[in-house]
Amino acid sequence: MPATDRNAEIREKLDAIEAEMRRLGIWEIPAPAPEACGNMGAFGMNTMAYEQWLRHVFVPRVRQTLETGGPWPPSSSVGTQAIRNFDGWHEGSDLIDLLCQFDDLF
Template structure:
């Protein structure tokens, strides 16, 4: 089922907040990984990408495309717990995890727009 207009707006805003948190915590990457690295069949491209690279180059573009196409969204998300484990400790990490937690709640419908 396609998302509602308020959900689309909330998710679009949340994707911007995730990007901002990644930049603030210096998890944003300047170089795009190779096509081969991004083509990994391992969940989250864990064998070829850092988790932050996966967020930036796979997750964010895919979610933006779904939002822009008004396509059906995943029924559940649990990215925040994975981020807590996978991201290295640095200033701003918790802010990014918090933004990902908000995304998880928006996807599952546990947080209104």
């Protein structure tokens, strides 16, 4: 698949993820303290909530990569992590699905 088509798919999926986060009220979650971004570990779990990581790290980094044309990682596990973090949260099922679909793009 040409890079432009893949980037369009990624942008479309990211827009849907952001829209669902807004619908759920996750988009309004406060930013982590600046020092929390230093040694945050995978998905920010060392220093912040997964929702904070999605909102303030994941979405901005994906948007930046789209803008700069930077390289994409060989795989993604945000959907798998969402399943772990949002297990039992019925309202979050659409967000989990979108994040799993994002993983499928890699």
